[in-house]
Amino acid sequence: MTVDVTPTSVSGINIKSSQNRLLIKNGRVVNDDGIEDLDVYIEDGIIKQVGRNLIIPGGTRTIDATGKLVMPGGIDPHTHFELEMMGAKCADDFYKGTRAAVAGGTTCVIDFVLPQKGQSLLEAYNNWREKADGKVCCDYGLHVGVTWWSPAVKKEMQQLVSEQYGVNSFKMFMAYKDAWMLDDYDLYCAMETCAELKALPQVHAENGHIIARNTEKLLAKGVTGPEGHQLSRDEEVEAEAVNRACVIANQAGAPLYIVHMMSKSAVRALQLARSRQRHALIGETLAATVGTDGSHYGNACFRHAAAHVLSPPLRPDPSTPQAMCEALADDHLQLIGSDNCTFHEKDKQLGKDNFAKIPNGVNGVEDRMAILWQKAVNTGIMDPCRFVAVTSSNAAKIFNIWPQKGRIAVNSDADIVVWDPKLERTISAANHKQAVDFNIS
Ligand SMILES: NC(=O)NCCC(=O)O
């Protein structure tokens, strides 16, 4: 991600007030380490006072948050806006995607720059900045993908971590053979470079060679529908790659962040690796796997089944969603992202006769916080403080973003959501850049 925050554009959002002073009154403030009944006063996008009976200037716009929770805005560590992959382009651009994010209570997203094989990382980074700047409705940062390896890539990684770019995380793929996948040698080199640069390596952990061979075998047997997607890459294929990625990170002397962990087997592999690892192992899961399971791949309707195709896939084991909530609650996993990567129906049709050609990706940037609230907080698996940790403050800490983010405290950026526990969603959000609030109901 970059440390820079680009200016926000709020065009198109129903702005209720352009005042730069806002008081959120009578709410319960939730941080990752406690809950208190407090009022929050914001001026020019910065939290100026937190307490009761605050003395504030006249004419300040007030939100009555009685019965509501006042929480740090969500940070979604994993989105793909305007990404081109598998012959299609994601339906959400940076405007639509970040607008949806804010409507769901997320005030910062971290997207992925994914260079084509052979493409300059700097060129790809600049392209992504061009796509996003001026369009985003909330803060954003960028992780950069290392999709091929050479001394030139290493040099560009060194440049990208400089203050000019501020990147501090690089993502490598162990899947998508013949596209973004790195072999183990190159993955080792990339992780060593991350360790040298004090950047955080991230991996998509699935065994791309096994997936490729299983796909050939399934197609030869006449399995062409979306059910073939999960059959070609079961839990073991994910867990093996998690273990291998941890071993390589350990050898490279690097910490490791594993994106979109989708199965109980993968979480077990991560837990096992933690007992021997020299550096931190961080696990992210997705709203999709907390929200539902892989039974959709058996749906007779191609449109329905293909809409659920993402990698790693949703798992057929129906106990997976609850297990993922428990893993987040117990700190076996540390974050929940959306991996928002939406495709129009016509694009999913590219794989009508061959599941391996269905563009991979689902929605979730708007729904991430509500899904976790419903599945984990309302069920008693997780308390609101842990909810704040896994949806916001852990990302702020892990990616070292703006230390003042992810926390409701004096002098923090006023990225705030007012959360209605009865409606199970945000009813209002304040964005620090313009100190506006908007009603999304
Ligand atoms: N996850 C997925 O299926 N699509 C987005 C690209 C990726 O992260 O693998």
Ligand SMILES: [Zn+2]
């Ligand atoms: Zn992704």
